[in-house]
Amino acid sequence: MKLDLDQLRELIRLLDESNLTEIEVEQDDDRIRVRRDPAPVAVVSQAVAPTAVVGSTHASGAPAPEDDDGNYLTSPFVGTFYRAPSPESDSFVEVGDSITPGQVLCIVEAMKLMNEIESEVAGTIVEILVENGKPVEYGDRLFRIETT
Amino acid sequence: MFEKVLIANRGEIALRVIRTCRELGLRTVAVHSEVDADALHTRLADEAICIGPADPTRSYLHIPAIIAAAEITGADAVHPGYGFLSENPEFAETCAQCGLEFIGPLPEQMRRWGDKVSARALAKSLGLPTIEGTELVEDVEDAVKKAEALGFPVLLKASGGGGGRGMHILQSKEELRAIFETARAESRAAFGNDALYFETFVERPRHIEFQILGDKHGNIQVLGERECSIQRRHQKILEEAPSVALSDEARSDMSATIRRAMGEAGYISAGTLEFLLDDRGELTFLEMNPRIQVEHPVTELVMGVDLVAEQIRIADGQELALPERALSPRGHAIECRINAEDPDTFAPSPGTITELHMAGGTGVRVDSGVYGGGRVPPNYDPLVAKLIVHAPTRAQAIAKMRRALSETLIGGIRTNIPLHQRILAHPAFEEGRFSTRFLDELQA
Numbered sequence: 001m002k003l004d005l006d007q008l009r010e011l012i013r014l015l016d017e018s019n020l021t022e023i024e025v026e027q028d029d030d031r032i033r034v035r036r037d038p039a040p041v042a043v044v045s046q047a048v049a050p051t052a053v054v055g056s057t058h059a060s061g062a063p064a065p066e067d068d069d070g071n072y073l074t075s076p077f078v079g080t081f082y083r084a085p086s087p088e089s090d091s092f093v094e095v096g097d098s099i100t101p102g103q104v105l106c107i108v109e110a111m112k113l114m115n116e117i118e119s120e121v122a123g124t125i126v127e128i129l130v131e132n133g134k135p136v137e138y139g140d141r142l143f144r145i146e147t148t
Numbered sequence: 149m150f151e152k153v154l155i156a157n158r159g160e161i162a163l164r165v166i167r168t169c170r171e172l173g174l175r176t177v178a179v180h181s182e183v184d185a186d187a188l189h190t191r192l193a194d195e196a197i198c199i200g201p202a203d204p205t206r207s208y209l210h211i212p213a214i215i216a217a218a219e220i221t222g223a224d225a226v227h228p229g230y231g232f233l234s235e236n237p238e239f240a241e242t243c244a245q246c247g248l249e250f251i252g253p254l255p256e257q258m259r260r261w262g263d264k265v266s267a268r269a270l271a272k273s274l275g276l277p278t279i280e281g282t283e284l285v286e287d288v289e290d291a292v293k294k295a296e297a298l299g300f301p302v303l304l305k306a307s308g309g310g311g312g313r314g315m316h317i318l319q320s321k322e323e324l325r326a327i328f329e330t331a332r333a334e335s336r337a338a339f340g341n342d343a344l345y346f347e348t349f350v351e352r353p354r355h356i357e358f359q360i361l362g363d364k365h366g367n368i369q370v371l372g373e374r375e376c377s378i379q380r381r382h383q384k385i386l387e388e389a390p391s392v393a394l395s396d397e398a399r400s401d402m403s404a405t406i407r408r409a410m411g412e413a414g415y416i417s418a419g420t421l422e423f424l425l426d427d428r429g430e431l432t433f434l435e436m437n438p439r440i441q442v443e444h445p446v447t448e449l450v451m452g453v454d455l456v457a458e459q460i461r462i463a464d465g466q467e468l469a470l471p472e473r474a475l476s477p478r479g480h481a482i483e484c485r486i487n488a489e490d491p492d493t494f495a496p497s498p499g500t501i502t503e504l505h506m507a508g509g510t511g512v513r514v515d516s517g518v519y520g521g522g523r524v525p526p527n528y529d530p531l532v533a534k535l536i537v538h539a540p541t542r543a544q545a546i547a548k549m550r551r552a553l554s555e556t557l558i559g560g561i562r563t564n565i566p567l568h569q570r571i572l573a574h575p576a577f578e579e580g581r582f583s584t585r586f587l588d589e590l591q592a
Binding site: 077136140 | 197198200220221
């Protein structure tokens, strides 16, 4: 396809000046789509402030592609994994528990900020893959979930 | 001394820092995005932490992820490399607040030197010869007034710009009126800031920069200059040290001026002062880069120093070991930046490197972040390797570089090696007669 750079520049400018995340133009057989990644979720900018000694934010797990042996909730942050809101409290979930979308499954702490990680799906916890208090990287699998 | 250094970068510079840390007996932590899970810096560091997806705003530029990676690995210092967060004062401040030693200048020094207009005023007040320029302009009428006072031709520059982006050469006030609003919109779109100002336009300048080191005890060392005039669209692609255009006297005069000025400024860590050299041999200060530079190896070779090791010692609070007399360059060094790009169209050429053989032999250094079978992801800058040579004379260094390029084999992606060979074989380059316009004229 013939790419017109001026057109492309114009589209990028339009996108930049708008609140849109994506523009697609179709003309005859040609199609141009420009998109930007959605703005970072609120938790990201909050976490920048290290002065917040203990805060609490909500986030969903990073997109967990389904593979052969089921669905995983993966860590959306690098940080420390906690199964309970405090050392004295009960764990958010145990193996065998039924969960609903939006339910908090764990905390990943980064820079003294407690990020509550919510499930995106309904289902049952099949396996808890990280020990309480252990460090996790971005994308690490935290829970295996059988979706319903 | 701290014990574990987190390197907040990727590619060849991350590896460069890992090498020095290992020689100094420091443990290293690499951070990487998902697409860099198999990158060389990830594989060669003592530990590696995945901090986010490929998008750099969510990984290499994402301060909380990098700090969290330092926390879970117990790192006690951070080296930012160049680019990414290296000149971000908030990052340096956050490191300090989290008990991490930031290996670089103080946040307020980054702020002071980071703004081009205030940096120029500061340099002038410190007694450095400075390019003529204006304050920020208010509107088109104010711009015309300021440009006329400075005298056409002028260079219209974006305050938030860098790497040569956001610049326009203007010959007359009619040209200025025609382009002003577009330039302002461009600047806003590209840098999130539409502040513009003017500088005197120098017709055929050379780009010369001086390397400095400052410690926490007020000592400044000037490590000579680098010649960086071979640029494409204001991006340096081949650098050398020393410059053929600078006499020993001019070098030592400017070194003394810089040493006095930066001592007064109390600068800490490695930094680079960029100058234009006009055809009358006058050096004028352009800007200051408060970080390690891509082209630092040519200085290391002719001065016999490890600049990253010096940065680490300075961060640790050690005093610079100042020689009795000013250092002078030994021999000649050239660096070629090997980019993953089409040598004719300059279109990026990411992909999997199917085979790799880097040059060797006496006087050849390779700083690279890639390996055979590895990938050059499309998400980051196209620099795959730096080939650096050192020889007693400039002519010998050119011959050595041509030999080294000829034995460098990189399969699976296209690189700009043929362009480097064309530059090195050009009579004007061999004779040392060139300006920052050299590449434009070579391709015209």
